[in-house]
Amino acid sequence: MNMGMASAIESGLRTVAKPATPLLSVTSLSKCYDGQEVIFRDVNFEAPKGQVVSIIGPNGAGKSTLLRCCVRLVEPDSGSVKIGQCELTALSHRQLVKARTRVGFVFQKHQLIGRMSVLSNVLHGALGRHSGPRLWAQALAPNDQREAAYQCLQQVGLQDLALRRADQLSGGQSQRVAVARVLMQRSEMVFADEPTASLDPRSGNEIMELLQRLSHEQNLGVLMVSHDMSHAHTFSDRIVGLRDKSVKLNAPVEYCSLSELKDFF
Ligand SMILES: Nc1ncnc2c1ncn2[C@@H]1O[C@H](COP(=O)(O)OP(=O)(O)OP(=O)(O)O)[C@@H](O)[C@H]1O
Ligand SMILES: [Mg+2]
Structure with missing residues (x-):
């Protein structure tokens, strides 16, 4: 274990090896619905081109909210989201609609x-x-x-x-x-919220293989939410773990064992 990783774990946030040249940059993002309970605060992570980044965490941790905040389908309360050079959080509604044509969505219920x-x-x-x-x-x-x-x-x-x-x-x-x-x-970036949740294991694996292959071959950034730790472990390049209102894990998948991911909940 290198020193950076050791100190990251000691400080309670495990962040290892920042990705180079991010496509998506999320900085200090916070959200609470209708001024009520905080869903997450001060969330920071990045996703590069050509990689699959999976957000994991327990039910209700705010994973879907975080994914939607990244494209302002849900408005974050504060913080910034950048895709390439485009600061999404600074756009007017009309500019946002145009910017969203550059990103794709694959959600649980097929649209x-x-x-x-x-x-x-x-x-x-x-x-x-x-x-x-x-x-x-x-x-x-x-x-x-x-x-x-x-x-x-x-x-x-x-x-x-x-x-x-x-x-x-x-x-x-x-x-x-x-x-x-x-x-x-x-699209240069795809957002997927549990794209395999309604599928049998074989179809689920096929979709994950497809997303991973397209990401790697076509240099597509993929940010997905996953409940399936085997999928997250097998098909992601980086894992972002959300728990107790903040990011508690942010590391390349090779630093995360499958049992560690399962224990994250
Ligand atoms: N539109 C909304 N208005 C108010 N509260 C909401 C809204 N959407 C979600 N929440 C609340 O925000 C919290 C996080 O929900 P979210 O759907 O983001 O969690 P999640 O991690 O995706 O959960 P799951 O694993 O079950 O999909 C939950 O407590 C949920 O009840
Ligand atoms: Mg969800």
Whole structure:
């Protein structure tokens, strides 16, 4: 154990080896809902490109709130969030809506439009980049966009289901379409809140493998919340542990044993 790590543990916060060139920088972030109980205070962490960072912690610790504060889907009370050079916490509502088109979301409940085809749902990912009318309707989309959407589906192994209605997919397939939509969006950062929670173990593993592969191969930053410590341990590059209203663990995964992660709760 190096000296930095020893002193970090002694001070009660285990922070090891800051990531180089962060894509996401969260500084002194605090939140309480409606002036009531503090959910977390003075949260600091960073997430670089090309890595999966997992937030872990007990039920109700504030993980989802923290993830949502990072894109101001929930407004933090104080602190700053930067994605690349963009200080999200300084943006007007209109600027924020535009900035959010550069990040993708994969949430627990799949946010697909059930009555539309898989391809249309993926095309929907390009909406932020194109103001043309109804690009997301597959019949109206230009050929190059349709081709791009097929390629995104290919990357998640679902090109054969492109024309199926989204409400006829399994949970695992829906989640893959959500990832394809993020790829279509050309996001530089993906936020995922328990993306495997509603999936069987095999589909869950496949989604995690996919997120990790895309992150590493396409230099995508991934910040996810995970309840599954095996997933967090196997598929993350860095672990941020939230407990008792603050970050108690912030370390590359190679410094964290699986049993330590399980004991974190
Ligand atoms: N919109 C809201 N208004 C008021 N309180 C909220 C709101 N959303 C969440 N909370 C409270 O904030 C705390 C943190 O909730 P949050 O959903 O962020 O926790 P979590 O760590 O994601 O939990 P879980 O592991 O169960 O998903 C909880 O006590 C919850 O009741
Ligand atoms: Mg949650």
